[in-house]
Amino acid sequence: MTTLCEKYRGKCFLDVKGQDLAVDRIKAFIKIFPSKKAILLHGPTGTGKTSLAYVLAQETNSEILELNASDLRNREQLEKVLKPATQESTLFGKGRIILVDEVDGISAADKGGLPELLSLIEKTKFPIIITANDIWQQKFNLLRQKSELVPLKALNYKTILLILKEIAEKEKIQVNEEILTSISIKSRGDVRAALNDLQAVFQINKPEEIGERDKEDDVFNVLKQIFKNLVNHETLRLYDTVNMPLDEILLWLEENIPYEYHGEELAKAYEVLSKADVFRGRIHRQQHWRFLVYQNILLSAGVSSAKEKPKIGFTLYKKPSRILKIWMSNQRQQKKKSIAVKYAEYCHISVKRAMREFPVIKYIIQKPEIQKQLKLEEDEIEFLSK
Amino acid sequence: MINKESEIWTEKYRPETFEEIIGQDEIVKRVKNLTDSLNIPHLLFAGPAGTGKSSLALITVKQLFGEKWHENYLELNASDERGIDVIRQKVKDFARTKAIHSVPFKVIFLDEADALTREAQQALRRTMENYTNTCRFILSCNYSSKIIDPIQSRCAIFRFKLLEKKDMDKIIKRIGEGEKLNILEDAYESLYEASEGDCRRVINLIQATASISVNITKELVNTIVSNAKPKDIKVVLEYALSGDFIAAKDKLLDIMLKESISGQDVIKAIQKEIWNLQIEPEIKVRLTEKTGEIEFRLVEGSDEFIQLESLLASFVLAGQGKI
Incomplete structure (x- = not known):
């Protein structure tokens, strides 16, 4: 097909x-x-x-x-x-x-x-x-x-959502809006990725899964081995066993390090993460994919060797939450931004500067006359009154 | 001297003629001479924010073109439109047609030009050359050292200074009279201090304070200033020193998202804050070194927050005296 x-x-x-x-x-x-x-x-x-x-x-x-x-x-x-x-x-x-x-x-x-x-x-x-x-x-x-x-810009999640809805309709498959929304957000502007996810939803017809569950089991298992065991002959190959890009694994590690490591271990582990991220920056900027090797070793053996003794006991690993927090905050910031854009143009300054000085500006633009001069919309005015 | 119907005072009190500009006397005189001859070279205005660069550019254009200044003037902000493509496109569209005026060129004001990458600046240099017959550029920047030499050599450079206390007092007084405010003597002092020599900031502060009361006192000014300050990075560091890493990083993310400040800004704040912490000087030095290293990695890496987390982990160690 x-x-x-x-x-x-x-x-x-x-x-x-x-x-x-x-x-x-x-x-x-x-x-x-x-x-x-x-x-x-x-x-x-x-x-x-x-x-x-x-x-x-x-x-x-x-x-x-x-x-x-x-x-x-x-x-x-x-x-x-x-x-x-x-x-x-x-x-x-x-x-x-x-x-x-x-x-x-x-x-x-x-x-x-x-x-x-x-x-x-x-x-x-x-x-x-x-x-x-x-x-x-x-x-x-x-x-x-x-x-x-x-x-070409990465597409806004709303645009992707529209595309997904249209296609779901044409394919005559019922998928609930929440799932479509989450696929759109997860795609981060990549329509192809979104469509592939949608297809997966169609096929298994058990929408809420999207294979995420299996993936999570895999990650849990790998994290356990990294955090609990000392470095062994399998450590370097661990990440090959999960179907997840290294960038995403980095986020999982970032989220869960403080639940396993403390004090010196914690500092060592984050030091390694920081260095791995530097390699990642070089990969992204120079397309120097060979550096992936170093990123992989740092993230596996590097994080694992931050401790001296194996760890025992059960840890419930958490899903990375930062990206979602950033996304939600961006949604909130949208209004602020749209106000800042209008203010910046009116006052001959950059939007960045208007954003930076927003706390003071906010006092000033409470006045209805000013809101009119800046041509603020209803919802923007409402945002200011909060 | 009230120029516009604007309710926003930074605009209402923006100078409209060369004579109205406060401070920067020497620069104003020279730019006025150039303008009077109806032929200006490319100009580069370098100096801190809120010292009159944009105002001087606007006045120059209005003097050159009179009523018709709007058609012959394009304002771009490089820090918002960093893509040289955008700039080039807009410049091209604008410069393609000749000026509708006795002055044979149009003027493009490119604000915060030091936000452009070197690559974009190289492209800008070409653009400046290509359209030099139909277009003059006025560039503004905070640091002229961030502007590549070939551009600098094509411009007449003017260096703006921070506003002095006596100039700032003049501005405060002017607005106080214009808006019938009662500005107390000690409020002058705190307004000047909070302004850091930035005229736009002082005017905004006065208007923000006046939105609460016409009696501008020192206390009221300080309340506004401290309310508007980004929430303290200090709390984050104290969490970390006390060993609560998770609280520290959650708080940090919270602050960064709410105040929309960049990793670079956070690093700068941390570097300053270290010296206010209750720890041994020796540890302060080690933490400073670590901070420097992380600032370096921020530039090289791809995820600011991971870099900052690794710095916070060092603070946890410092709290245990182990760094």
Whole structure:
């Protein structure tokens, strides 16, 4: 069966949700082509970069040639596949769109791939769409200059919720709103992830589970071994046994360290976490995935060896709560932020500064005349009166 | 001297002419001369917040364009719109058309330009060059050292100073008279102290205090100031020193979320607070060193809170005299 993601990939611009700006920009790009030959869509995963390319092909009745990370993309390969595609016209004179997907996946093995791509951009007769997660690496300097940059933002959870509801309706499956909401929030702006979760819900039809339970059992077990046992030959491989990204495991450790460790152990364990996080920062910024090895060792053997003796007794581990707290607080802050935006514009200062000085500003903007001048909405005024 | 119908006093009392600006006499004189010649270079205003940078930029533009200043002026704030894409797009859209005026250029005021990354600044430099015929930039920043040299060399640089007590007193007096307030002598002192030389802050403080009573006393000012202060980081540290790590981290998260302050700000507060704690000087030094290390890791890492938690764990150790 096809996945929901494939089944509901947008077919026209109207289907693309929550990316109005990007849609406008891409339409404009097609109009001015060939004065700009390539457009570079960048943003987090699952925000609709590839979908946009396909929608564009549909709307302009063009065929699409896709090259993604799974293809070898060295100089020869690009010359063989891409070059003819950029030069020769299509059968029946249809348009053609060339999609170079996940350009940041061009690796060291793809020798000469990037320079070749750049020279193809110069000469192409058809628009080239390039997608990437992170385009701010040094090696993309030239590519950035040659292309029209279009950022895609992580989708707001409400937009994702709308999409999920629509699909659940079309699939005629009853899922309660709470579950949809929690899937939307959990996806953190990634539609693909949300749809995959939704699919899982459809399939097991026991919605509240989403396989989370199994996952939790696994994590509990692993945490137990890390915290209770001394480092042994299995420690380094423990995290491979849970189906959970290392980043999430880090949060589980963070939450539960203080329930197991105290004093010196506590300090040692957090020291290790802090160092692991530094490696994580480097991974994120430089895409230096090799550092994952260090993150893994620090988080397993590092945390485990913070104690001198094995621990006994039962500990009930807690679910990480920080991310949820941050999310809830953000919801509350939204009103404050929207007020700060209006105040900042009126007073020629940055929104950040207005947020910082909000405690004083709050006194001032209680006055109805001022609220009128700032054009505050009903709900914002209500927020202030609290 | 009351300019606008605005009810927000920082706007109501914003100077409208060069002569009305208080302090920064030398700078005002030079910028006025440039403006009178109807041709300004790119300008860089460097200095602390609330010393008149935005006001001077606004006045310059109003003097240049008179009634038509709105059409020929674009204000962007770099700390809100850090993406150079956004800036470039807006600049392009704005600069594409010629100024509708006898002055042959438009003016873009880019506030808090030091919030831009170096990369964005490089792009900005190009943009400044490309549109130099149709557009002049006025950049403002807190620290000129954070602006890359090529940009600095293209601008006339003006360094704004913090407002002195006598200037601040003038401003306080002006507002007191304008709003018929009864500002007591000792309130002047505490307003100046709380302002830290920032004119916007002092005006906001007066208005906040006046929202409670027309009699502005020292006590009332201090109440407002302490109410508005971010809740004490000290409590967090004391929890940690007493060994209650969980209470410390929960409180810290609570403060950070409620006051929306960044990890960097928390670190700065902790670094200052260490010296007010009841612990041995030797331990203070070790904790300071640890704080420095964590501040460094904040920059390199990806999760501020984990870094701060690891610092709090060191405070727990310090509380047990084991650090």
